[in-house]
Amino acid sequence: MSNHLAIATVTAALGQIAQAAAASAVSGVQLRFGRPPATDTATRQVNVFLYHLMPHAGLRNADLAMRGADGALVNRPRAALSLHYLISFYGTDSDLEPDRMAAAVARDLHARPRLTDQVIADAIASNSAILGESDLADSFERVTFTPSADSLDEMSRLWSVMVQTPYALSLRYEASVVLIDALESAGPVLPVLNRGPDDRGPETLAAVGPTIEGLWIGLAATDDGPPRFPSLRAAHPGAKLRFSGSGFGGDSVRLEFRNLRRDIGEDLVPVASGSGELRATLPDGAPDQALWAPGIYGVTAVVTRAGREIRSPAWPMPLAVRVTAIAPQPLASGSGMVTLNFTCRPHVLPEQIAILLLSGQEIPAEDRVAAGPTLAFRVDSDSVADGDLAIVRVDGADSQPFVIDSVTGRLTFDDSQRITVA
Structure with missing residues (x-):
């Protein structure tokens, strides 16, 4: 993470990158920070202006919740920010100096858009009096510069905010993400005294749980031998069901049928298992007609192993009249x-x-x-x-x-x- 000097360090590093790039195109380039100058100047100059900062959309809530139910701090608060920069270029227009400097800066920021440890260290060393305690290099999120695709209207509105400041050839970049830690620190983590009921620790499964991977539906009179009839689109009372899948082995297995109207458990649908398949026939007796209801059911395979029930994800089954x-x-x-x-x-x-x-x-x-x-x-x-x-x-x-x-x-x-x- 990084402290309150992170924003200033990013600005200083961007200034050094921009000045070095512009100097490769035009000699004697000066670096200036802050609002663009209020008067036109023919001095070869790169101006870096941090004009806006805002919360980073992807990480603004990443550290919630910071406090427990008792109000104690459980996570160190961290601000995630995106910085918006305006880089302006000044020089002799007749010699196309602003154009040459802008092209060189765009080239270098496109080739190396991310702040490296060396660039951060150089920026701190050049401003050691004010940035000596910066720890931006320790942040796990590296700051990246992304060019902004501005229309002429958007650029005009930005410059209109700076009253009486003449327009200069400029580039806009967004720097993100900058993470700034709060000064508060969370308390120490308490030791674990009990690892679950009877101090048994976590329970693990020796084998994978059941999974239903397909369903074949046939009429009651359908021949089970090959070739198999094509599956019907919906089941009905008395229909044959064949659930294919894996992980059906265990001490016992049953099927549960649930929809918004009915829950049908193991007692009503006997199940036969074998060779990676569960077979069942929906009941069609007179008492069963009031126990079931047509509609879309979710079918779950429930396998019992060593007294523990393991359920598969539900598989959809339409039940028609x-x-x-x-x-x-x-x-x-x-x-x-x-x-x-x-x-x-x-x-x-x-x-x-x-x-x-x-x-x-x-x-x-x-x-x-x-x-x-x-x-x-x-x-x-x-x-x-x-x-x-x-x-x-x-x-x-x-x-x-x-x-x-x-x-x-x-x-x-x-x-x-x-x-x-x-």
Whole structure:
């Protein structure tokens, strides 16, 4: 870190860099600090003016909080600042001296933008009477000079602040970051007397925890043999689940299913593990319909090792309703607005958002007062095409209108989920 002489040390170092660079282009260059001179001068001169300083945006809050709940200092306060400099050049315009000096300074600051220990030491040695106690070189953050891309309007506003000061060819640079330590020091750190419960110290895991890396979803009648069916986009009651991943070994393993509506634990979904895979089948019995709710679940694998439970990050699983009946069927053509009743598994809660996707339309479900297996939709019979598949979306999960074809053994669309118009 550095003390209160840090800003002055940066200014002195920048002045030396600018003077040395300008002297390589024009001989006899003088160095001046402070506000640019109020009168034009033909003297070969470089003027370094620190006109603005502000908190550094990236580190202004890096040392919070500095004090504990009892008010005691726990961290030494540190100010992080950015310094803004105006470097002006004076000389004989007819000999292009300001132009030559500006180019040389821009060249050297671009090639070596960072303050080195040697440059800081030279600046302190040249001003030992006032900078002798500077410790800027001890700061772990090195000060870097960055040119400012100013428009003519911005430069005009800067010079207009300096009333009656004639404009001179100038460069603007930002120096950051300058860290200045406060004078206060934190108290000594107390020794550790107890390393956790029973003085056992930190607990470490001998192996990596469980991680779910993929999920395959299949119909209940899906053949498990190769080649495997493509995964469905959403699960449903009775669906087969295959979770691939790593770290499933242990004394026991279970799956937890959680969403905003339901938390399903280990008792409802038995799990079989082996060869880096967890297998489960979602229950589809009559009592299960009220325990589950459609929507997006987060699935977590919980492995028990030596009495300690280790959880994996959650893996998303959409759970959609399975439509088991649609009434009335067929739909009478030209009958106007008709209520279609869909029987679904599992039950849909009254607060859930249910939508019917049919013939390019999104039709909201009628209001419900309690959870149940039936959803009602008001449909214009004239807007429904004969044979269109009906898909029910509940909380973002779409029903899957597929079945296993008894002849081919492959997936096919479920005709019972088509709307017939007669």
